Amino acid sequence: MDELWLLLMALPLFVVVGACFGIRAWVVTRHLRDHITQLQERVQELEQREAPRTTDVATARPPENLTAPPPRPEAEPAPPPTRQESATPTEATQHAAADAAWGVEPAPAAEQPPTISISPPITAEAPRFFDRLAANLRANWMIWLGGICVGLAGVFMVHYSIEQGLLGPEARVILSLIAGVVLHGAAEWLRRSRGQHDVFAALAGGASIILYAALFAAFKLLNDISPGLIFTGMALVSFATQALALRHGPVLAALGMLGGYLVPILVNTGSGQIELALIYIGILTLFSLWLLAYVERRWLWLGVIAGSLGWWLLSLGSHPADGVRSLYLLALTYLFLAVPGYDWLLQRRDEPASHWLQLLKQVRSTRYWPVLPTLVLIVLAQGITLATETVSRSSYPTLLLLPALLLLAASRRPILNPLPVLLLLATALAVVMPMLSYLGDQLLFTAPDAATQAALVSRFVMLTILYTAGSAWLLQRRVEYPGFWVGLGCFTPLLMLALGYYLFTAFTADWAWGGAALILGLIYLTLSKMALERPTSDLVRVLLISSAHLGLSLAAVIWLVDATLTLAFAVQLITLSLLQRHYQLRLLPWVIRLLLAVVICRLTFNPWLLTYDSGTHWSLWTYGGSTLCAFAGAWILRHDHKLTAWLQGAAAHLLVLTLAAEVRYWLYDGDIFRHEYSFLEASLNTLIWGSAGCVYLWRARLSQYLQRFYQVIATLHLLAAAGNHLLLVVLWYNPLWHSTEISPTPLWNLLLISYGLPSLLMLILWRLLPGRIGRYSAMAAGLNWLLFISLEIRHLWQGKLSLSYPTPDGELYTYSAVWLLMASGALLGGNWLQKASLYRGGLALLLVVVAKLFLIDMSDLTGLWRVASFMGLGLALLALAWLHQRLTPKSSVPPDASGVDAD
Known part of the structure; x- marks a missing residue:
């Protein structure tokens, strides 16, 4: 019965051999057709050159504008040896075979005399990688598909025999090995007899896939054979495939690599022994990198990287022995460091450079540049492996060997310096990550x-x-x-x-x-x-x-307690400033800037501030102490204008935070962070955000490098302050129609914080903001000041601000008198300062006052009260006109009727 099954299994082999002869006939026909086409083109080219050559001989005159090349001096040094010249005879033969198979033109001989070209050289842009790949697939898709199909036929034959239990284990493996060897022999015979061609390379690639499948299946089928012997066979197949790829070309390399990395997936024995697959992949990666030492192709690099790390990714879904993944990544690291340059002892050193970034530029110009990003991926993979297996259960070799190898490599190749640091940080994260978990939307630490x-x-x-x-x-x-x-x-x-x-x-x-x-x-x-x-x-x-x-x-x-920690950081500003003033170190200012950022971010955005004990006055020494430290650092480094600007800006920012914290502390009896958002909260936020905006605008004027950054930060603060003040303080929480409690104390009450101080901020912005935006800020300051004075008058007369109470005559007259004084001051100040906007604002307020007096205040007056009121208004206007004329400079010629210049 076994003989019958042997006959049935041999039928696919005869089909494959028949297919080889069919392919050979097709190749011969195509080869002859190509020769005929080339001969026809050559004949046409010779016929076209015949006529000009005859003319040149008849005239016996050389072409014009041609000069002979200058003679080469005898003392001129010889050119550097090419790759073939510098290599040993064996290596030169291998390189020459590789160049011929992979389509690389050989370098010209040193004795060949230079040629003279009459026409200028024609340069064309080299096609991109993906364009070349697409063109190759369009031209040779049948070849690629045929080779893959041949290989898959052998793979599925082995897989089917395993599933169905056909034949004995030895017979299945032996038949597959015979099929692979026969196909390889046919491909080599066709290459030797008919020349190198992609069809023969595809046939050899399919044969390698069959051999890979047979040897990998032997782990499951042939339990009596030593795994070391089977791995030796795999190594020989890998070495032979990559060596033959130097002769057959890239098709065999691609198919051999593709088949080698995919065979363990296709031939799934069900044993679950991922360790064996990783050992096999390591052997395949070794010979793939050895091939890259001879032939540089980007897609080969991508294939090796994707295949080797892809199998590490697949191993995450299985349960290998402890440390297998880490040892596999360690082996990959060594292979990528050693094999491409044959640097087995890792003795190769980088060329000297003035700084590390120059080393990075040098690496990008070398043929082995993909090694560096691959090592970064391996380090990240090791971090994920340690997080999966947990650091506490990792053995010392699996934990320490990879960083030791990276430290050794980085000591000789400084371009690798970031890798040990990255691995150390990845290990620290691997320790913490298993202890974090989510409960709903909360992050918990166990x-x-x-x-x-x-x-x-x-x-x-x-x-x-x-x-x-x-x-x-x-x-x-x-x-x-x-x-x-x-x-x-x-x-x-x-x-x-x-x-x-x-x-x-x-x-x-x-x-x-x-x-x-x-x-x-x-x-x-x-x-x-x-x-x-x-x-x-x-x-x-x-x-x-x-x-x-x-x-x-x-x-x-x-x-120390949490609230004192920030002060401990801030005190270091003083010590670092003293060291910088004494020693003038070039990089220490960046440390001071970083420490400033830590202190500011901690006091501005630290969420744990909300949990601090309100029974202690921690805001005074934390915010105030940090502010004093920043000012002290600025005074110590007062001769260093650039760093002083940083310290002064940070100190101003901290001063605003200190004032805000202390105001909240005294208003809320130590509860700085009250959870409700009231009228008082909105008023304080307006002052805090507006003050911070002013600080950053002032800081932008002092900065030489970060002006745009500070302007953006200032804009965000000012927009927040303006929106908060207009929408909440002026409109929503306005005590005229909202039930907002105001202290009965005249003038010194909440209105001063809510409306008076924001007016001063707007005046400051008038001097800090440029052009038209500054004038708008001045107008807003005037309107806000008018609102503040009006609210204070009503509070003075009524004790409360609600509009539901009637307005007595005395309150109406007080509005008119105070508004008239404000209008007079604006008119006189605008005229004296030559500010047209201020003058027009005072004039508009004066018209409002006059209209109010006529329409509201004096509408109910009769007799002598009316006479006295009009007399007072007229005398006031006359006095205002007299003062206007006296204060106007006589030498100046007013450009408009107002007598002031437009600002």
């Missing part, structure tokens, strides 16, 4: 148990030793970019200490954690003092100073 905390302690210690000791050892060997290694070695212990303080509830002694942070800060402070006294780079000094201050800040976090 502290680890005692066993997990004990495991994390040892791992934190090992990571700290690795990064700190590694950085110190490299600094001892005088590695490039010492500032980077100083920062890495100093900040790693602080990061691990901060993580431990917030995660380890089993160790709750604050004095111990704070003492450790204080000791670190003092150690870094001592090192920074030594660095300041010795010749070293500014970056190293600034990093040591920053580390010392960060350690002291961490001690303040642990020992």
Whole structure:
């Protein structure tokens, strides 16, 4: 019975062989047709050149405007060797075969004399990658499809035999291996006898896919054979496929790579042993990268990256042994670092550069530039792996080997410096992420148990030793970019200490954690003092100073209450300013700016301020103390105008916050953050946002680099203040029609805060805002001041502001008298200051006063009261006219009837 099944399984092999002969006949026909076409074109070209050549011989005159090239000096140095010249004979042969198969023209020989071209060279833009790919698919889609079909036929044959239980395991694997070898032999024979062609490459690619499928299926079918032997066979198939790709061309490379990465998916044995698949993928990646060392193709890089990391992604859906994913990523990291440049001991070094960004530009111009983004993806994958498997359960090799490898590689190739830092941050996130969870829309943090905390302690210690000791050892060997290694070695212990303080509830002694942070800060402070006294780079000094201050800040976090923490940060502005004034370090001002941003953001946007105890007067020392520290820093650095502007702007912003906090403190009996939004709240917000807008406008005038930024921030604050004041204070909560409680005290009441102080802010904006916007602000200030005075008059007469109460005659006369005084002041001030807008505003108010007197105030007066009223109004107007003439400069010629200039 087995013989019958053997005969049935051999039928597809005969079909494949027949297909090969059919393809061969088609290729021969096409090859002959191409030769005929080329010969016809050559004959036509020779006929066209015959006539001009005959004319040239008859005239025996050389073409004009042609000069012979200057003779080459004998002492001229020889040109640099080409790739074939510099390689060994074996490598040169391989490179030449690869160039011929992949369509690369060989370099011209050194002895070939230069040719003279009469016509100018024709340059054409090289087609883009996707355009070339689309053109290749349109031209050779039958070839690609045929090779894939041949490979899938073998894959499905193996898969079907596994499902149906046909034949014995040995017979299935042997038949598949025979089919793959026969197809490879046919493809090679056709290439040798008929020349290189994509059809033969596709046939060889299908054969490699069949061999991959057979060997991978052997893991399930042939339990008696050692896995090492099967992996050796896979390695030989991979090596042979990539080596033959140098001769057959890119079609075999693409099909071999595609089949190699997809075969484990298509031939699913159901064993669930993802470890074997990852080992196999690692072998395939090794030989794919080896091929990239000979032939540079972008799509090959993309295939290797997608295939290798794609299998890591697939492994997340399975449950391999602990540490398998991390070891796989470690192997990938080494392969991408070592194989493309044959740098097996990772001895290759980057070319020296003045700064790190120049190194990045140099890497972009090399053929191995995809290695750097691939390593970034591997580091992120390792972070996800650690978060999935949890750091506490990871073994020391899986946790420490990859950062050790990256530290070693970065010490010799500084372009890789960000990778150890990125891995350290990814590891820290991997520690925290499993402890976060969502309950509805709230983010909850669950502290680890005692066993997990004990495991994390040892791992934190090992990571700290690795990064700190590694950085110190490299600094001892005088590695490039010492500032980077100083920062890495100093900040790693602080990061691990901060993580431990917030995660380890089993160790709750604050004095111990704070003492450790204080000791670190003092150690870094001592090192920074030594660095300041010795010749070293500014970056190293600034990093040591920053580390010392960060350690002291961490001690303040642990020992002090939350409200005092910001003050601890702000005090460092004084110490950093003193250091900057004494040593004039180039990078320390950026640390001061960063610390300023931390203090301002903490006091402006910190949500935990709402939870602070209202029983203590924390706002005074937190807001006020931070303001004094910023002003002190500005005074210390008063000779550094650029940095002083930053400190002054921050101090002004903090002063506004301090005043607002203190006003709320005294109004609400210590409850600064009241949850209701009342008339008083709206009035205070108008003052706070308007003052902040004025501060940022003033800061924009002092800034040389961030003017646009400060203008945008000021605009946002001013729009918020204007909308809040107009919609809420003036319209919605207006005490004339809203039940708003106002103190019975005349003048010194809530109206002063709600309407009087905003008028002063508008006058300040009149001087800060440009042109027409400033004039609009002055007009708004005048209207708001008129509203404030009117409300104060009604409050003075009535004690309340509601419109439901009748208005007595005395109140009406008071309005008229005060408005007349305001109009007179505006007219005289506009005339004296030569401000047409102020003059017109006073004139408009005067007309309103006159109309009110005639229509309202004097409508009910008779007899002598009417005479006295008109007499008083007339005398007032005459006195105003006399003062107008006396105050008008005689030498000036008024441009309009008002006698004032338009502003």
